[in-house]
Amino acid sequence: MKSTDTDKSDHSILLIDQCEVLQSHVAGCLRDHGYDVHVTGDVEEGRSYWQQKQPEVVICGASAPDVDGLELLRDIKAGDTDTQVIMISGAGGMEEVVKALRLGATDFLVDPVSDPEVLLHAVKRALEEYELILQNKRYREQLEETNRELKNSLRLLKEDQEAARAVQLKMLPPTSKKYGNIQIEYEIIPSLYLSGDFIDYFSLGPGRIGFYLADVSGHGASSAFVTILLKTMANRVKQQHRNSERDGLLPAQILKKANQDLLPLGLGKHLAVFCGYIDCNSGKLIYSCAAHFPPPILVTEGKSIALHGKGLPVGIFDEVNYENQQVNIGKEFHLVILSDGILEVMPQNSVAEKEQYLMEIISKGIHNVGELADHLGLHTKEVVPDDIALMTVSCSGAESA
Template sequence: MNSDRYCLLVSDSPLDTVSHEALKSVLTKESVELVEVSGSVAALEAVDELAPDIVFTTPLEEDESWLATISDKVKPNPVVAFASDSNNGRVIKALRQGASDFFVLPIDEPEYLVRSVLRQLNKAKVIADSQYFRDELEQSLALLQEDQQAGRHVQQKMLPPNEVVINDYRFEYRIKPSLFLSGDFIDFFKISESLSMFYLADISGHGASSAFVTVLLKNMTNRLLRNYNRGSSFHILSPTDVLSRINTELLDTGLGKHLTIFVGLLDRIENTLQYGVGGHFPMPILQQSGKAEFLAGSGMPVGLFDDAQFDGRIVELEEEFCLTLFSDGILEILDQPDLKAKENVLLETAARGYDDLQDLAKALGVDQIEEAPDDIAALCVSRVV
């Protein structure tokens, strides 16, 4: 019989004809090949070679602990013990040493052996299937982990340094992902000697699919910047135009993903902040002239509607100012009972001032969160004076 399933029979002496024929008959019907060996050495070699689904064994005179040895060798697959008498002590010892069932030879009623064999074969199949699916799952998880690590590496490479000065403006940010990959993304870059742009985006969902959109977002803004430098388009000079371009291209991908985003354009000569709002919340907090307040504005999320309209505003900046942006993940970790109370906490914390984002994170309790329910991103923009 050519089979990939085996039953190993270990015995120092042949089984009686009735028991042997009953065993062989049911195994043949189940397409399981019966392999017979004598002695512990041959049995262990057969186990290594065949990986049997089930083992039947009689006590071996050479080894009183044989049943425990073979049970441990083939577990979790079943072992059925044969013996010449039904002494209670022998039965209990066999079960304690790992036997799944016990039969006294010769077997007067072979149908009981047949039932046991079928039951043990079914158990062996369940064990084999479970092992197969576990191996498949482990392989899938290993592949997923490799993909996640590769994605994280790419995402980290796309992010700017945590603190940079561009055109006399200091940009400092931190991102605390809820998963290995983040759906929050931050970027800032120089357009000209007087203009610089920044944005904070929060992509819907979590994990790899959201992180993939951050790659698209980075490529889109890089392309708009290249077009400006070549003189082929000037969309980069308008935050709302940037939002419209991102909206169109994101819809064209057909990924079914959308994002909220705040885009700001800083003019060092005019001392202004021009910005566009694509459904971003909470709104950034501007601290200057001794007070702190949320910027005005609203707008549709990006990537949901073909005809989306985006709110564009402009504000004048004092010599000393601090603009603080958060993704909506910050609201998830605040204990206040309602949204208004949470916004007040953000406003009051920003108004007190902070030395750096680490100080701000400590004040808001972000540093005490081991596993955030949502990605948390924070960006601070200030003038170097």
């Protein structure tokens, strides 16, 4: 950027006036202070010079027999130029001054300009205005370029998220499936385009159905990335199960192995997980909990039971041990598992009141995912503050054909 205090010869000034005395006085004063000044008494020559050279400042007589400075001022301000115009007039009538300023003149000087400081101050102010306009243009251009880059980045990000969303959806199992007389349903409502909540279920052989609901800390792309790792770990566990004794697959050991696998990655993420399997032959649910909240609710034999667990989150602490627990499920049961995002949208004041409300509506027979989502108003919310996952595992007692 040019400076108005240094390198004054870099600043171009055009002086248009027929008065030779004024030419000599003004041009001499400015040149003595290092400015590059072009002088002409012909308005058309001055107009041509301005069009070709685009000087930063034009000093022009407001009115003379052959010089219509106001007309030139109008042309300069109408053009695509940043040139600043200082008008000089011997008459200096108020009407002429007002007209010049309204047309966009930077200043209006009355001839004779006897005090050089007045002239120099006017020129300096005009140059500062010129520099300010240029600076604003540069800022605007930079802002426009930044906006273009931002829009392009957002477009690429959206494309990446759409691709990641497609991958995540393909990793999820069907939202509803039956294994004999066992019905599994789920729904995930993400707070962003990608979800940090993840659900999976799978057959572990005749009479056994495994499942888990995992809630990765945070939400969005970074949390969704962990769900991909989780799916990979789960597939490895299932493969190991097929190659080993069935009784070797226990939820607590799965959580411990997941903790050991996640810690070295240093992702800064941890998981709350409810992991278990239904053993239809023995009529039991075997499960383990890693900081999952709220506790799942089991409805069986006319009772509703909150399945509390003591395990720490997966992915934070070394040498964590998890506990296998089991509960009788009977021939008919409903198991409802929710991620903690549900608590964010419930209207009750305290967490205890929210837990109690969930227990009440589930005890009254609202067991499937669609009814739960409708009763809690989830389908009417455009945005939720945290990912919400709902999963139900039910047994009607009679195996369908």
